[in-house]
Amino acid sequence: DAGVxxxxxxxxxxxxxxxTLRCSPKSGHDTVSWYQQALGQGPQFIFQYYEEEERQxxxxxxxxxxxxxxxxxxxxxxxxxxxxxxxxxxCASSISTGGYTFGSGTRLTVV
Amino acid sequence: xxxxxxxxxxxxxxxxxxxxxxCTYDTSDPSYGLFWYKQPSSGEMIFLIYQGSYDQQNAxxxxxxxxxxxxxxxxxxxxxxxxxxxxAMYFCAMRGAFSSNTxxxxxxxxxxxxxxx
Numbered sequence: 001d002a003g004v005x006x007x008x009x010x011x012x013x014x015x016x017x018x019x020t021l022r023c024s025p026k027s028g029h030d031t032v033s034w035y036q037q038a039l040g041q042g043p044q045f046i047f048q049y050y051e052e053e054e055r056q057x058x059x060x061x062x063x064x065x066x067x068x069x070x071x072x073x074x075x076x077x078x079x080x081x082x083x084x085x086x087x088x089x090x091c092a093s094s095i096s097t098g099g100y101t102f103g104s105g106t107r108l109t110v111v
Numbered sequence: 112x113x114x115x116x117x118x119x120x121x122x123x124x125x126x127x128x129x130x131x132x133x134c135t136y137d138t139s140d141p142s143y144g145l146f147w148y149k150q151p152s153s154g155e156m157i158f159l160i161y162q163g164s165y166d167q168q169n170a171x172x173x174x175x176x177x178x179x180x181x182x183x184x185x186x187x188x189x190x191x192x193x194x195x196x197x198x199a200m201y202f203c204a205m206r207g208a209f210s211s212n213t214x215x216x217x218x219x220x221x222x223x224x225x226x227x228x
Contacts, residue, residue, distance in 0.1 A: 033215060033216075040221075041220060041221070042202055042218030042219050043202075043216075043218045045215040056214070056215055058215065092156070092216075099158070100158065100216065102148075102156035102157075104153055104154045
């Protein structure tokens with residue numbers, strides 16, 4: 001049974017560019033959350049998607065947006081990249097009975 | 112505001128010995144959940160153990176146990192019989208005030224554990 005799959009694993013972008021990160025949830029999970037983890041820090045919650053709608057959002061600017069598809073997979077989009085957006089982006093899937101499964105993340109470097 | 116505090120940036124333990132990783136939390140929510148995750152260098156967050164705020168007994172999962180002291184708002188992780196493969200970053204996390212079981216997680220800063228042979 002595949003867990004959470006994230007793509008790409010690594011990415012290098014230039015300041016001002018836009019990036020899209022992808023996440024396929026664990027089979028049977030219907031909720032996807034995204035986290036940003038700066039080097040040496042704990043993950044910070046970005047937002048959560050359920051039934052193709054943003055259900056909850058953390059303290060991140062509107063440059064961060066997302067989408068959830070009918071098959072529960074999700075995308076995270078970041079516009080106008082800043083150097084400070086360099087981080088590991090983690091996707092976690094879950095279901096109403098509880099428990100979270102994390103992917104291995106996408107490591108984004110902004111130069 | 113809800114907050115998780117991990118005051119040990121780094122810890123060393125000898126192989127086969129036990130180690131305790133500290134975690135304190137702050138919340139005004141009467142119902143909450145506490146988690147511990149392991150993050151190896153690969154980046155994936157690996158679930159270790161969960162404690163519900165109304166659970167009467169401390170949670171245990173194999174070599175992992177959670178020392179839950181509700182009055183002190185602490186949820187320390189105890190790893191018994193440390194193994195070399197336990198070397199990783201460890202995070203304490205709390206489910207936020209959102210009532211759903213899938214609510215957001217609030218993480219601490221993490222503790223790096225190194226197991227010495």
